[in-house]
Amino acid sequence: MWLFLIIWTLVALFSIKIFNKLSTGKCYADTVMSGKVVVVTGASGGIGFETALELARRGAKLIIACRSHEKGEKAVRRIIRRANNKRVRFIHLDLTSLSSVRKFVHELETSEAKLDVLINNAGAICTTREKTEDGILKDLQINYLGPFLLTVLLIPMLKKAAPSRVVVVSSSWHKFGTTEDLNSEKYGYIQSYANSKLCNVIFSKELARRLEGTGVDVNSLNPGQVNTSLYRSSTVLEKIRSLLLYAFFKTPAEGAQTSVYLAVSCECDQISGKYFEDCQEVRASYKADDEESAAKLWAVSQELVRLTPDEIGKCFGEVS
Numbered sequence: 001m002w003l004f005l006i007i008w009t010l011v012a013l014f015s016i017k018i019f020n021k022l023s024t025g026k027c028y029a030d031t032v033m034s035g036k037v038v039v040v041t042g043a044s045g046g047i048g049f050e051t052a053l054e055l056a057r058r059g060a061k062l063i064i065a066c067r068s069h070e071k072g073e074k075a076v077r078r079i080i081r082r083a084n085n086k087r088v089r090f091i092h093l094d095l096t097s098l099s100s101v102r103k104f105v106h107e108l109e110t111s112e113a114k115l116d117v118l119i120n121n122a123g124a125i126c127t128t129r130e131k132t133e134d135g136i137l138k139d140l141q142i143n144y145l146g147p148f149l150l151t152v153l154l155i156p157m158l159k160k161a162a163p164s165r166v167v168v169v170s171s172s173w174h175k176f177g178t179t180e181d182l183n184s185e186k187y188g189y190i191q192s193y194a195n196s197k198l199c200n201v202i203f204s205k206e207l208a209r210r211l212e213g214t215g216v217d218v219n220s221l222n223p224g225q226v227n228t229s230l231y232r233s234s235t236v237l238e239k240i241r242s243l244l245l246y247a248f249f250k251t252p253a254e255g256a257q258t259s260v261y262l263a264v265s266c267e268c269d270q271i272s273g274k275y276f277e278d279c280q281e282v283r284a285s286y287k288a289d290d291e292e293s294a295a296k297l298w299a300v301s302q303e304l305v306r307l308t309p310d311e312i313g314k315c316f317g318e319v320s
């Protein structure tokens with residue numbers, strides 16, 4: 001009886017794994033990225049590492065933006081070896097510090113003339129309600145406000161490379177998010193993560209509107225449920241994750257497919273302000289379509305990251 005049950009469980013899990021593998025979207029584009037400058041944030045592991053590896057395999061000049069020097073340099077060595085591409089390097093970026101974001105942009109500007117693709121992949125779930133040195137909730141800053149500042153400051157370099165692309169890694173959890181009273185500690189960490197992921201989608205749509213006609217396209221995506229260290233930062237989620245079997249999760253390489261697709265595929269030429277899953281455009285939450293709340297979020301974000309009139313003028317050619 002027990003043997004029968006074990007065999008059936010194994011067969012069921014194996015079937016689920018096969019079904020998941022077959023239904024996972026894959027990037028079939030054979031685009032070569034030689035001559036293209038690409039930045040991937042949070043490429044020390046998980047989805048970001050696999051995204052960076054795939055872009056290096058396609059010949060891109062790759063910049064890995066990570067908070068840990070040790071992990072960043074290790075990822076560079078692994079990618080150079082596996083992709084057989086020596087144009088891979090590390091620049092330090094800690095999204096919990098707005099001055100680190102500004103320093104990263106300065107370093108990139110002094111070493112590269114343009115930027116073809118920016119992949120905002122780095123993200124975290126923060127179980128403790130800490131604020132950063134900038135007075136912002138840590139998860140909100142890592143997942144949204146740090147990438148907001150980074151992207152806005154890199155617009156001049158993206159414009160120089162046009163047609164160029166910005167890819168923002170969000171999550172299906174954005175559907176449970178809200179943008180009300182964003183920087184408040186009243187939210188639990190799961191709600192706070194959902195809020196930051198909703199901000200990702202709203203921001204990419206709003207930025208797409210602001211960059212219309214410049215040749216810089218901006219899209220966001222949900223990578224799906226991926227077996228990475230993201231869940232290890234949360235005790236509750238870790239328990240759930242270990243209960244859910246490996247069969248239900250994508251591998252990091254599978255989770256990277258939609259990011260790679262949005263970065264390289266010619267099917268995405270001139271597509272901007274959209275939301276993707278499994279290499280296909282899908283509808284994001286209705287909350288991401290409200291242009292009034294998008295404008296409000298933009299104003300709040302601009303204030304929280306203390307964008308100066310000079311910086312705004314440099315990025316959008318206007319002082320607002």
Ligand SMILES: NC(=O)c1ccc[n+]([C@@H]2O[C@H](COP(=O)([O-])OP(=O)(O)OC[C@H]3O[C@@H](n4cnc5c(N)ncnc54)[C@H](OP(=O)(O)O)[C@@H]3O)[C@@H](O)[C@H]2O)c1
Nearest residue numbers: 042044046047067094095096122123171225226228229230
């Ligand atoms: N895994 C999933 O099922 C899933 C589902 C939906 C969305 N996502 C999204 O996918 C993205 C990648 O996540 P993942 O699953 O690959 O998780 P991961 O393996 O934990 O990778 C997250 C990356 O972000 C980096 N990071 C964290 N804090 C940072 C900071 N302060 N400054 C700069 N980089 C920082 C991490 O660096 P360290 O190595 O130094 O920690 C790591 O490289 C995230 O945006 C996440 O929200 C994941």
